[in-house]
Amino acid sequence: MDMLAFSGCNHGCNDEEVEELTRMRYAYPWWKEKVIDSKVKRKEGLCPLTPEETALALKALGIDHNIQIYIASGEIYGGERRMRSLADAFPNLVRKETLLESSELQVFQNHSSQMAALDYLVALESDIFVPTYDGNMAKVVEGHRRFLGFKQTILLDRKLLVQMIDQHNKGLSSWEDFSSAVKAAHADWSQGPKRRIVISDRPKEEDYFYSNPYECYNS
Numbered sequence: 001m002d003m004l005a006f007s008g009c010n011h012g013c014n015d016e017e018v019e020e021l022t023r024m025r026y027a028y029p030w031w032k033e034k035v036i037d038s039k040v041k042r043k044e045g046l047c048p049l050t051p052e053e054t055a056l057a058l059k060a061l062g063i064d065h066n067i068q069i070y071i072a073s074g075e076i077y078g079g080e081r082r083m084r085s086l087a088d089a090f091p092n093l094v095r096k097e098t099l100l101e102s103s104e105l106q107v108f109q110n111h112s113s114q115m116a117a118l119d120y121l122v123a124l125e126s127d128i129f130v131p132t133y134d135g136n137m138a139k140v141v142e143g144h145r146r147f148l149g150f151k152q153t154i155l156l157d158r159k160l161l162v163q164m165i166d167q168h169n170k171g172l173s174s175w176e177d178f179s180s181a182v183k184a185a186h187a188d189w190s191q192g193p194k195r196r197i198v199i200s201d202r203p204k205e206e207d208y209f210y211s212n213p214y215e216c217y218n219s
């Protein structure tokens with residue numbers, strides 16, 4: 001919820017939820033960016049994929065609907081309403097709260113970093129890792145999986161993907177065309193060695209070291 005409030009990403013939220021997220025953002029004086037155009041940010045690929053968008057992307061990629069999907073996050077804002085389309089498409093959804101007994105989870109519940117660590121470990125060891133946003137944790141998991149032998153990671157092109165999703169939802173592309181386009185855009189799932197782009201005078205524009213620790217592969 002905090003991430004949505006501070007990022008200004010509210011696609012798929014109802015009016016009441018948009019108002020609540022906006023109030024939260026304005027309630028924190030240290031957060032300087034108050035006025036945010038959610039539509040612009042989404043079109044630029046700067047918003048996390050929604051559960052609805054994620055369901056469409058995974059289906060288009062041909063992911064087996066019986067696969068077990070672990071949701072590596074806290075509570076999803078909007079709850080079951082927002083998760084319905086993803087759960088309908090992939091009914092074998094699990095989270096740490098459903099895999100662990102309450103007594104097992106209790107020792108971690110008052111420690112947000114430890115709860116996040118549980119998600120991290122599952123994401124690290126999963127057969128396929130598909131981040132819906134490039135936050136710090138996702139970047140570190142990506143790099144760690146590269147370091148452990150380039151385990152399969154699908155990095156979704158959010159900017160291109162939301163354009164294709166919007167076209168499909170407007171009826172401007174058939175499912176077959178949409179699925180083919182998504183597969184073509186993500187055809188290279190290889191996570192083999194790739195030299196890290198380093199820009200010494202513009203470090204914010206270079207490849208994030210922790211998502212691609214190229215210098216460490218041969219150490």
